[in-house]
Amino acid sequence: MDSIFDAGIECMDPDDRWKLQSERLVSLLERLRRSASPYWQAKLQDVPAVHDIDDIALLPFTAKSELRDTYPFGMLAVPLADTVRVHASSGTKGKATVVAYTAADVEVFAEANARCIAGAGGVSSDVMHNAYGYGLFTGGLGLHYGAERLGATVVPASGGNTSLQVRMMADLGANGLLSTPSFGLLLAERAEQEGVLDDIRRTLRFGAFGAEPWSEGFRSKLEAAWGGIDACDIYGLSEVMGPGVAGECRQGKGALHVCEDHFFPEIVDPQTGLPVGPGELGELVITTLTKEALPVLRFRTGDITHFVDRPCSCGRTLRRIARLSGRTDDMLVVRGINVFPSEIEAVVLQDESVSGHYRILLDRRSTMAELVVEVELAGQGLVGARQGVAERLRRALMDRLRVRVLVEVRDPGSIERSETGKAKRVFEITA
Template sequence: MDWRKKDYLSREEIEALQLRRLKDTVERVYHLVPFYRQKFDEAGIKPADVKSLEDLRRLPFTVKQDLRDHYPFGLFAVPLERIVRIHSSSGTTGKPTVVGYTEHDMAVWTEVMCRTFGMANVGPGDVVHNAYGYGLFTGGLGFHYGAEAVGAAVVPSSVGFTKRQLMLMRDFGATILCCTPSYALHLAEVAEEEGLNPREDFKLRAGFFGAEPASEGLRQAVAEAWGIDYFEAYGLSEIIGPGVAASCPAGELHIFEDHFLPEIINPETGEVLPEGEEGELVFTTLTKQGLPLIRYRTRDIASLHKAPCKCGRTVIRMGRVVGRSDDMLIVSGVNVFPSQVEHVLTQVEGLTPNYVIVVDKRGVLDVLEIWVEVDERVFTGDIGALENLKRKLEEELANALFLRARVKLVEPRTLERSMGKAKRVVDRRELEKNLK
């Protein structure tokens, strides 16, 4: 079937397809992956017990640690001869997680990236400037092959060398930008520092942004800075890389559910939550051969909505990721998501959402500090204005978080601004724990 039609199947067609593919996946993992056979046996489930999509909830979960424990290829369902691509996480927090793709998996990946680019009708004549990292990270190559497959001209610029990137974007007439949202904003800032007007001196019309959480404010800031349509690309390498879900022109995030079957669960109990409720997003791959995963826990907190979208697509929608179940900070007993803080900061007019959340312990008490950069757009030269800004931010944060946070105004670029994923949280309580 033409990939253009796959987002418009009826719910019955989608679910029939999902069930057929789920049964096939369960058969395969049971017979080909010892880890799953053992888990199924322990739970007393045979592949034949999966008779409806409802039965999915009886299957065991898979977590990131399982991939680490079976490093590197222990969860692969095919022999190495059939693997044509291997990607891996950086492994900064332990053993890396390794993912392998067969030729068929590569075709699926390219298809879902075509459907992603299809959201903005990217095709021949478009110049796609791809500033996701090329290498072990799935972002760069994922977007690359999708852009080629829709017939666009791809510029594989990868990350870094910001000024050169801007030169290439201008000289080659890039129409589509692919990168993390924080890097898109950084590019616009550097363009301005270079005396360029991002809205007028470039031909960009749309961008596909992902690989890190972005608040509504950050999305708006990027769209406004460049004067472009903002499309979100959601994905994770364990499932396939980018291409798990993408936002449509109506701004709704659609999951390509004929390949990735989503569920929302209560992260504490593991129980499946009703449609529309917020909880941890879980995926079962339906077509993957190299590394099929059953009920993989993403740690992302979101919700699911089955009603057809304004844009006409019928594939299920997910609400924006509001946080990560493991990013959630507990400060003085209150749950705090970095995205809540970001939302408040971007509400304050003219403020670049560049900040770091610092949690520390003073005696027995937790102390929450938000370090916010003061740049030329905020700085009027007035002490009073800065003190007002600080007070206003502290009030708004207290309202939003139900917790007192101290705002510290800092000079620009003193905060660590990585080219890829921005580091937003420093938890010094953990440092102390580790020292003991």
């Protein structure tokens, strides 16, 4: 039986958790209303009294741009003197965002990461190799404090020095690996070249991998490369805290337990901001219930997921979200239905009769937009099966997307390949 870091909280009765969340939300708002910050005064100006967590929709959303616009410290809810640490993200679209933490925030940050590492299979006697980047990025220190909080022995390897890293993993007997999934795989390849892969395989049992999207296919590769470890996903974002907002447990791979006593999750329609129906895809929105230095109310993460509400066999009652299936920036609206290209890809890549090359055409030339998915057969031998493949995919796509899709099945090799960088797969036709 795996150890649960904080069973009192992680396995809490949901009714008790509702009370805890409600108390925390009410006291957060009281605290913010007392803040002298012009940002918080303006943000809460029109917000009516909130009595419990079910009132959360009365609060305004927070956009990522607000952090950029108030750079560096305009959203601080405490004096800078009361903080003990800052992190910053470079921001893919221009200006950096700076986030700050009080001592209590650092403690929550550590606890949340300790929960996630334990969920992935970590215990206090483990040697934990931490290859997340240390520095302004939240990954390195976030996982470092989490692993220490668990009581493990942390090796603060950071990024780079790959050959030295695999030697350290072998010599120190790493039991757990903390890194991005791509670096985790690179380390396995290097370990093989350096002749230490078998040594590491003897001790390594699990890893917590995050900070970039990775598929189930990648998981299989990563787990196999290290000789059958448990590779678990860990999710977070610096605006909310950093890694540790949610994490997969090794018994329930595919969905991540949210540390919802600290980070309250909602899933909304990216267009309307209204909650989606049970199990429907939408944008993850998070409210920090306990953060002191830099709380966020209903932060629009831009990440697409859905709630997974069947009980998890690990015993934790923390609500789960599915692994991310894309970003709101990629979303298409087809006849009023939100469609995510990643969902189309998931269906196409599941069918062995077609290759991994495909195109999505959104034809908006008539009033009723038409969604066309072009795929190509995986081999010449399948040409006779073209009709059947088209029909099967059409039905699978309808089931998944709940919108009519036209499927065109092309000859092998006929869909244009991208020579450079990321393939462009989505085309909108407007005239």
